[in-house]
Structure formats: C-alpha cells, structure tokens
Amino acid sequence: MTSHHSIHPLDEALALASETTGQYTGRTTPGYWNMVGPFGGITAATLLQAVMQHPARLGEPLSLTVNYAGALGEGPFTLQATPVRTNRSTQHWTLSILQAGADGAPVVTTTATVVTAVRRETWGATDTPMPAVPAPAQCKPVRLAFRSEWLRRYEMRPVTGELPTQWDDGGHTSMTQLWMRDAPARPLDFCALAAMADIFFPRVWLRRARQVPAGTVSITVYFHAGGDLLAQTGTGYLLGQARAQEFRNGFFDQTALLWNEAGIVLATSHQIVYYKE
Numbered sequence: 001m002t003s004h005h006s007i008h009p010l011d012e013a014l015a016l017a018s019e020t021t022g023q024y025t026g027r028t029t030p031g032y033w034n035m036v037g038p039f040g041g042i043t044a045a046t047l048l049q050a051v052m053q054h055p056a057r058l059g060e061p062l063s064l065t066v067n068y069a070g071a072l073g074e075g076p077f078t079l080q081a082t083p084v085r086t087n088r089s090t091q092h093w094t095l096s097i098l099q100a101g102a103d104g105a106p107v108v109t110t111t112a113t114v115v116t117a118v119r120r121e122t123w124g125a126t127d128t129p130m131p132a133v134p135a136p137a138q139c140k141p142v143r144l145a146f147r148s149e150w151l152r153r154y155e156m157r158p159v160t161g162e163l164p165t166q167w168d169d170g171g172h173t174s175m176t177q178l179w180m181r182d183a184p185a186r187p188l189d190f191c192a193l194a195a196m197a198d199i200f201f202p203r204v205w206l207r208r209a210r211q212v213p214a215g216t217v218s219i220t221v222y223f224h225a226g227g228d229l230l231a232q233t234g235t236g237y238l239l240g241q242a243r244a245q246e247f248r249n250g251f252f253d254q255t256a257l258l259w260n261e262a263g264i265v266l267a268t269s270h271q272i273v274y275y276k277e
Contacts, residue, residue, distance in 0.1 A: 039150035041198035045191040050081040058091040059118040128264040164209040171209035174244040185235040197269040203244035219271035
C-alpha cells in the first residue's frame with residue numbers, strides 16, 4: 001500500500017500547462033486569495049515559473065520585475081513568456097498575463113520582465129549583514145488580523161514591527177523584521193522566494209497606524225543566491241526586513257531584504273505602492 005501525498009498549495013497555484021512554446025495556461029487558486037484578487041507574490045511567482053519551465057532558458061533568475069496593470073480575477077488566465085535576447089551570460093525576457101474581459105476579449109492584467117544569468121565564482125562581500133535578532137523558536141507566530149486566505153500559506157514570526165493594535169494615526173516607523181517560511185514547510189526555490197519578497201503588509205499602515213487602501217503597482221526582486229544555496233536553505237526560515245523610504249502624493253516605495261538562517265542574503269526587493277486617502 002502506497003501513501004498518498006497531496007500537492008503543496010504553492011505548487012498547485014504555480015501549475016501551468018503549455019502546448020506551444022512560450023504560451024501557458026493557468027488558473028487562480030483559492031489558497032492564495034487576497035481581499036479582491038490573488039496575493040501579488042503568487043502572481044509574481046507564477047510569472048517566474050513560466051520562465052523556469054521554458055525550454056530555452058539560460059541560467060538562473062537574476063531579476064524579476066512585475067507591473068500590476070489591472071486586477072487578476074478568479075479563474076483561468078493565459079501567460080506569454082518570450083526570451084527577447086540571449087547573450088553569453090544573460091538572457092532577457094518579457095512576459096504578460098491575459099484574462100478575458102467583460103466582452104470576452106483578452107485583456108492584459110500583468111506585465112513583467114525577467115533577467116536570467118549564468119553565475120560564475122567571483123569575489124563577493126556584503127554591506128547588509130543580517131541584524132542580531134532572536135531565533136525563530138523564540139518568536140511567537142503572528143496573529144492573523146485579516147481573513148485573507150493567503151496569510152495561512154505562510155508561517156510568520158514577527159521580531160519587530162507588527163501591525164498596530166490601534167489604528168490611531170500614532171505610527172512612527174515603517175520597519176518590520178520577521179521570520180517566515182511556507183506553510184506547510186516546503187524546500188525553497190526561486191518561485192517561493194519571489195513570492196516571499198512581497199509578503200509584507202503596506203508600509204503606510206505601520207508608518208501612519210491607519211489602514212488605508214493600498215496596492216503594489218510594480219515590484220522588482222533581485223536574486224543574489226543560486227539554486228545550490230536555495231537548496232542548502234531547504235525548509236529553514238528566512239528573516240525578512242522591510243521599510244519604506246518616502247510617502248508622497250499617493251505613492252510610497254519600500255525595500256526588503258531576505259536572509260537565510262545562516263545570515264546570507266538570498267534576495268532583495270524594491271516596490272512602488274499606491275495608497276488612497
């Protein structure tokens with residue numbers, strides 16, 4: 001008798017079918033649903049998944065930029081991935097997600113660019129050492145403050161910068177540090193890492209202690225680790241740190257860093273976010 005292992009929710013969400021090279025079909029899943037659509041991180045991960053599955057891919061992900069042009073609705077979608085130029089060490093991609101509009105015609109909801117690269121051993125250093133923080137086991141799991149289903153897909157153990165307990169305009173910092181990993185635990189790969197780079201709540205909520213409507217317009221993730229280092233990280237926790245730089249005229253930017261438990265930077269990200277008064 002063989003035991004049955006159900007598919008991990010992330011792998012279910014990333015499932016893509018392809019009959020023509022560079023053309024994929026997929027479907028949103030309830031497991032990563034946010035308030036009005038899929039969690040932005042899972043959309044980013046799905047775009048990267050198309051590149052990872054493409055037979056012409058050179059090397060491993062170096063950067064991913066996702067532009068959320070419109071809402072991705074529940075149901076099927078089409079994804080297009082095109083390698084527009086391949087050099088000796090880098091490869092450049094353009095991608096888009098399309099979904100049927102009200103009249104049935106395809107409408108672009110999301111665009112993206114990806115750069116993959118062949119990594120070579122060189123001199124290296126870090127100017128962003130991991131901060132001294134308590135170990136994951138010493139940090140309590142986050143209290144789920146919202147009903148968004150995607151929050152259940154991650155184990156999050158805040159160190160500093162939890163959401164305000166009172167929305168009283170009394171915020172003073174946008175900084176958050178927390179340990180995170182997939183729930184249930186899953187060996188780390190590039191797609192999972194891309195999703196976790198977008199795990200942080202809007203920084204304006206912390207800085208203002210006011211829960212205003214907000215949403216990512218564009219995010220770029222830079223991958224500093226190769227596949228071997230991700231494999232070594234396995235199902236361990238990542239320490240994420242996020243903070244904003246500037247809030248102005250309805251938009252703010254936020255940066256994030258992700259270290260593994262060994263203190264090695266795996267990825268950094270930068271995004272621009274819309275907020276509404």
